[in-house]
Amino acid sequence: MADIARKANAQWSGDVMKGQGTVSTGSGVLQNTQYSFKTRFENGVGTNPEELLAASHAGCFTMQLSALLTQAGHAPEDLRTDATCEMVREGAGFKVSTMRLKVSGRVSGMDQAGFEQMVAQAAQVCPISQVMKGNVEITHEAMLEQPVNS
Numbered sequence: 001m002a003d004i005a006r007k008a009n010a011q012w013s014g015d016v017m018k019g020q021g022t023v024s025t026g027s028g029v030l031q032n033t034q035y036s037f038k039t040r041f042e043n044g045v046g047t048n049p050e051e052l053l054a055a056s057h058a059g060c061f062t063m064q065l066s067a068l069l070t071q072a073g074h075a076p077e078d079l080r081t082d083a084t085c086e087m088v089r090e091g092a093g094f095k096v097s098t099m100r101l102k103v104s105g106r107v108s109g110m111d112q113a114g115f116e117q118m119v120a121q122a123a124q125v126c127p128i129s130q131v132m133k134g135n136v137e138i139t140h141e142a143m144l145e146q147p148v149n150s
Contacts, residue, residue, distance in 0.1 A: 010035075023047065050085040050096065057099055058083035060128040068118050068125075069107055077106040078145075096136050104143045115144040 008030070012021035020036040030047075038044025058081040069076050086098040103119050110118075119142040123129055129138055 050087060054083040054085040057128045061101060061122060061126045064126040065103065065118060065122040068122055074107050074110050079105040098137045098139065099132060100139050102141045104145055106145045110144060112144045116142045
């Protein structure tokens, strides 16, 4: 039995090129959010699975980093993670090949080397990183900013 379970659903009508679909989440944050071939492979209005994967990874990674920093006695003032999900052609289809994380933060009492070490540690234990490990290259760039209250 799972300790936590979250739900989402997708609906699709029509062929892959001209059809369209919607995605919704159990929380209701996304409700019938449009996606299509154009939102995935061009720059159409709506979302796509790779954008949602990037958002999921950015959110999970940032929370994990916050927890580790707090446990180490350095509760962060601000953390931001920009995630870029990249796909490449593979055979007849596509493959998510790389997730690039660019992490910045304001953390009192921490230097750049310490921040980079905490980012590396978060990369090892982040649940979404674990899902991709061994299948998707995950890169990290860490930049410590000067705390506002310094």
